[in-house]
Amino acid sequence: MKKNFTFILLLVFFSLSFIILYLSLNKVETYVPKKITNKNIIKFSAQDLFSNQEVDFNNLVVKDKLTIINIWASWCQPCRNEHPFLMKLADNKKINLIGLSYKDNNKNSKKFLDEYGNPFSKVLVDKDGLISINIGAYGVPETYIINADKKILKKYIGPIKKENYFEIIGHANEIN
Amino acid sequence: MIFNNIGYYSLVFGLFISIYLLFFSFFLYIKGKSNNDLNLNIYHFSLIQLFLVILSFICLILCFILSDFSNETVYYNSHTTKPIFYKIAGAWGNHEGSLLLWLLVLTLFIFLFIIKSKSQPKKYRLLSIFFQQIIITGFFLFLLITSNPFDYLFPTPKEGLGLNPILQDPALVIHPPILYLGYVGSSIIFSSSLAALIENNLGTIWAKHIKNWVFVSWIFLTLGILLGSIWAYYELGWGGFWFWDPVENVSLMPWFSLTALLHTILVLEKRQLLKLWTIVLSISTFSLSMSGTFLVRSGILNSVHTFASDPERGVFILIFLFLLIFLAIFIFFFFSKNIEQVKGRNFYWLSKDFSILINNWFMMYFLSVVLIGTVYPIFLEVITSDKISIGPPFYNKLLIPFLIPFLIIMSFGPKLKWIKDRFEMLKLYKILFFFISLIISIFIYEKLGKNNLLISILILAGIYLFLISLIDFFKSKNNLSQNISHFGFSLLILSIILNSFFSSEFSSNMKIGDQIEFENKIIKFSKIESKKGSNYNSIVANFTIEDKNKRVTNFFPEIRIYNQPNIMTSEADIKTSIFYDKFFVVNLLKNETYFNVRYQVKSFMVWIWISTLLIALGGFIGLVKKIR
Numbered sequence: 001m002k003k004n005f006t007f008i009l010l011l012v013f014f015s016l017s018f019i020i021l022y023l024s025l026n027k028v029e030t031y032v033p034k035k036i037t038n039k040n041i042i043k044f045s046a047q048d049l050f051s052n053q054e055v056d057f058n059n060l061v062v063k064d065k066l067t068i069i070n071i072w073a074s075w076c077q078p079c080r081n082e083h084p085f086l087m088k089l090a091d092n093k094k095i096n097l098i099g100l101s102y103k104d105n106n107k108n109s110k111k112f113l114d115e116y117g118n119p120f121s122k123v124l125v126d127k128d129g130l131i132s133i134n135i136g137a138y139g140v141p142e143t144y145i146i147n148a149d150k151k152i153l154k155k156y157i158g159p160i161k162k163e164n165y166f167e168i169i170g171h172a173n174e175i176n
Numbered sequence: 177m178i179f180n181n182i183g184y185y186s187l188v189f190g191l192f193i194s195i196y197l198l199f200f201s202f203f204l205y206i207k208g209k210s211n212n213d214l215n216l217n218i219y220h221f222s223l224i225q226l227f228l229v230i231l232s233f234i235c236l237i238l239c240f241i242l243s244d245f246s247n248e249t250v251y252y253n254s255h256t257t258k259p260i261f262y263k264i265a266g267a268w269g270n271h272e273g274s275l276l277l278w279l280l281v282l283t284l285f286i287f288l289f290i291i292k293s294k295s296q297p298k299k300y301r302l303l304s305i306f307f308q309q310i311i312i313t314g315f316f317l318f319l320l321i322t323s324n325p326f327d328y329l330f331p332t333p334k335e336g337l338g339l340n341p342i343l344q345d346p347a348l349v350i351h352p353p354i355l356y357l358g359y360v361g362s363s364i365i366f367s368s369s370l371a372a373l374i375e376n377n378l379g380t381i382w383a384k385h386i387k388n389w390v391f392v393s394w395i396f397l398t399l400g401i402l403l404g405s406i407w408a409y410y411e412l413g414w415g416g417f418w419f420w421d422p423v424e425n426v427s428l429m430p431w432f433s434l435t436a437l438l439h440t441i442l443v444l445e446k447r448q449l450l451k452l453w454t455i456v457l458s459i460s461t462f463s464l465s466m467s468g469t470f471l472v473r474s475g476i477l478n479s480v481h482t483f484a485s486d487p488e489r490g491v492f493i494l495i496f497l498f499l500l501i502f503l504a505i506f507i508f509f510f511f512s513k514n515i516e517q518v519k520g521r522n523f524y525w526l527s528k529d530f531s532i533l534i535n536n537w538f539m540m541y542f543l544s545v546v547l548i549g550t551v552y553p554i555f556l557e558v559i560t561s562d563k564i565s566i567g568p569p570f571y572n573k574l575l576i577p578f579l580i581p582f583l584i585i586m587s588f589g590p591k592l593k594w595i596k597d598r599f600e601m602l603k604l605y606k607i608l609f610f611f612i613s614l615i616i617s618i619f620i621y622e623k624l625g626k627n628n629l630l631i632s633i634l635i636l637a638g639i640y641l642f643l644i645s646l647i648d649f650f651k652s653k654n655n656l657s658q659n660i661s662h663f664g665f666s667l668l669i670l671s672i673i674l675n676s677f678f679s680s681e682f683s684s685n686m687k688i689g690d691q692i693e694f695e696n697k698i699i700k701f702s703k704i705e706s707k708k709g710s711n712y713n714s715i716v717a718n719f720t721i722e723d724k725n726k727r728v729t730n731f732f733p734e735i736r737i738y739n740q741p742n743i744m745t746s747e748a749d750i751k752t753s754i755f756y757d758k759f760f761v762v763n764l765l766k767n768e769t770y771f772n773v774r775y776q777v778k779s780f781m782v783w784i785w786i787s788t789l790l791i792a793l794g795g796f797i798g799l800v801k802k803i804r
Contacts, residue, residue: 007509014505018498021470023558025490075334077251133737 041069041150044131046124049101049109057098058150060122065096066172067146070120071132073104074112076140082159083116089165090119094172099123102132102140145171180247183235184326186228187276190283191316193225198309205302214290214301222290222305225312226283233280236325237267245336248327249273254336257711258344265349271489272325274352278469279315281353281360286312289364289389296385300368300375307367310503314496322489347407355400355427359465361393362430365437366462366500369455370507376514378454383445384802390441391799393461394434398792401427406785410750417675417784420571425550426468429543433461436539438795439532446594447529451515452508453536459504466497471550524596531589538582545574576634583637583669587644590658605647613639620677635673641666657801661794667787671780678756678779685770698722699775712738714747717762717771731760731775757781 045056061067070086072079089095099120101109106125113123126132135144136155145154145168153171156164197218204215236249240263245251253270254263262269268277286308293301319325365386372382404427405417418424437457443450470493523530549566617636621629645663652659682694686701693699702718719731734747748761756779763772 003509003512007505010505011502014498014501018494020555020558021494022491024554025494077329077333 039152041144041146041152042134044134046100046126046131049099049106049123049125055122055124057124060096060098061146061148061150062096063148064175065094065148066168066175067096067098067148068168069098069100069135069144069146071100071102071126071135071137071140071142071144073102073140074108075104076102078159079141080116082141082161083119085160085162085165086119087117089168090121092169092172094175095168096121100132101125102137103127103129148175177244177246179235179238179242180244180326180328183232183239184324186232186235187316187320187324187326190225190228190232190279191313191320193221193228194309194313194316197221197225198306198313201302201306201309205299205306208299214298218305219290222283222287226287229276229280229283232326233267233276236273236276237264239326240264240267243336245334246329246332247325248329249325251329251333251336255711256335259710261349262344265344268352269348272319272323274356275315275319275323276325277353278356278360279312279319281356282308282312282315282363285360285364289368292388293368293385296382297375297377300371300377300382303371303374304364304368307370308364311363311367311500314500318489318492318496322492345407345411347403347410351400351403351407354396354403358393358395358397358400358434359430359469361389361396362434362458362462362465364389365393365458366504369458370504373455373507373511373515376511378444378451378515379448380445383441383454387441387445388799388802390434390438391795391802394431394438395792395795395799397427397431397434398788398795401431402785402788402792405788409781410748411745416778417781420549420566420568422550422553423472425546426464426471429546429550430461430464430468432539432543432546433457433464436536436543437461439535443529443532449523449529450533452512455508455512459501459508463497463501463504466493466500470494470497526592526598527596528589528592528594531585531592534585535582535589538578538585541578542575545571576630579669580630580634580637583634583641583666586662586665587637587641590655590662591648606644609640609643609647613637613643631673631677635670638666638669638673642670657794657796657798659794660797661791664787664790664794667783667790671783671787674780675778675784680777682773682775684773686773687770694775696724699773701771701773707734709736712736715764719760719773719775721775729758731758733760733762735762735764752782754782755779 041057043056043058045054047053048055068089086097090097097120099122101123103126109123109125113120124131132140132142141159143156143160143164144152147153154167160168200215200221201218204218236247238244239247239250240254241260243250243254243256243263245254249270249272250266253273254266258266267273286305289308290301290305293304368386368389372378372386401424404424408419408421408424409417434457437454440450440454440457444454470490523533549570553566613636616639617632620635621632642663645659645666649659649663680695682692682699684692686692686699688701688703691698691700698721700720700722702720704718705716707714707716714734714736716732716734719733721729721731723729729751731749731751733749736745736747737743738745744764746761746763748759750760751758756777759774759776759778761774763774
């Protein structure tokens, strides 16, 4: 009798533990190392991929548009996955999409854009990756949403997914 | 490319063999002719299975060495500029590869079990193989379905994404394999104890045979924990050896359970008592090891073990873990009736058996404290979505008072005789030792001026155990392994206490050219230099510390910026000596002219490592003696 009781108690206990651990699995939050949102983006200038002229990033931020920096590279596999979303974002008139080509060969970058299409209004070259580090990037691809005051509203680590796409569109619609 | 395919298909064939062995061993068990040797097929197929997994592991390593980025695992975790040593280590420094390593150790151990258990009854061996193959099949499926290390990537990227630089450390190269040897060893104990329970085989002979496996797992688990701790100290720059971090705790919990088992198995061997308790400990050790894997791999615990976390993987391990737990519970309750307790055998209060029983109670208490401290925040978050974190004060408050009686019992328990001992008059040297310890602890108590009586009593108990076990170490030669381990343990406790008391820390923000006084010393920040490593750039800060006798020590802490992926790490400059470590670390601050500077003097750090090594060494000597 006593034994059966212990048996049932153990079963109940472990079943409950199972349910709780199962629930906690769905609560997993991705770990963002440093909080950089709501801060001003750093000042930087870089070469344009096509014209080879030095461009100051400050001049690229437009008043009535949402500026997006997308750090990418032709050798980066996940960048190919997010590319269709970038193409769609480029169609939105309230979005100014700027590419930052990370540690890439210029020839390969151009080839990549020829092949998949060019969503960017401007592509800047970050040859040694220092600009990306200074912006606060951890890898490619990464995407930064910047408002007219040059504040970082949001940072996406890894490729843009469907839900991120709609979030960005939402941000764009807030601009009058 | 070619290695990728070989590796993948070896795993698939390995799975088929596993399923075959699963049914075959069960079939032979049901057919049940006893008293002849195992079917040769079992030997052969286990060997082939082992060979296939080794082959697949070698293929993965080759993919890493050749930087074959058509392999997704290699792409995410390696880079062409990485030193070759870490390319190889990268093979098991990630989720997929480390699971393949689990599997490798699993198949290796079951093969060793089969050839080492010839003296045991046939039906028991078949059943052990059956249970072990359930675990192996589970891991094969887990690997192939959710975490295939040989996933193919097309078009082939030119460059990989690099290995997390904090994982580029020699201690970490061997930390996972060693810890896994410990974890997987406990799976053999799990399977064979369930088999022994069903077969009613629990006795002296079984205890002697399984004791080797308990020793093996225990040694590797101890070393694995030690290496993890060393890594946190030297590489992460945390400035300590233990932080009650959940990931550290999940490796400590099976250790408590296994340590209890290590002692209980002696009682089973000598007196045929505590049969069911042995089974419970075997089951709990393995379940705790598996839970550790689950908690770390599923991403429930955010921690330094930054492997990609994926809820799907978590669900798989969780279901698998609980299936095994429920299986074990059912078997335990259905078959425990068969175990006859030896009548008329009780524990006498003054005997070795009883002191081992007390050891077990303490171990279970320590285990439950750590378990609650680790799991409670997770449960609370699910139920109330409150986030709390449980830190050192919780553990200190709950563990220290119980450590005192534990140490005292440890100082005389091992010397008692089995079954029944007589109460002897206290020997002179013991009284002498007691007074020596008392004087030293009073001295420390006065000197520190801390009004914490509890810690002083803990020091008293620690020193007493230290002296007693030191004498035993030289006096009695017949139980060397136990003496070394117990001596190591007393040294460990003392080092930890002294470390926490005599350490001092200085922390401030400084810019180049600054001078700050700290405990009669002048800390000066002279300059910074930049340096280039093979896959990182670094900023080396030059500091000098001048003490009051004008002696100057130089420190060169570093900040490394790795190329792939872009991660900054702080490399502490640590100067180690017998009595203290000087630990110097800098961090970059946001406005970049100031550096955050931390300088710590840590007493007796080396002794913490040495004493833990002694504990493991004791186990090793015991194992060698038994195998001989």
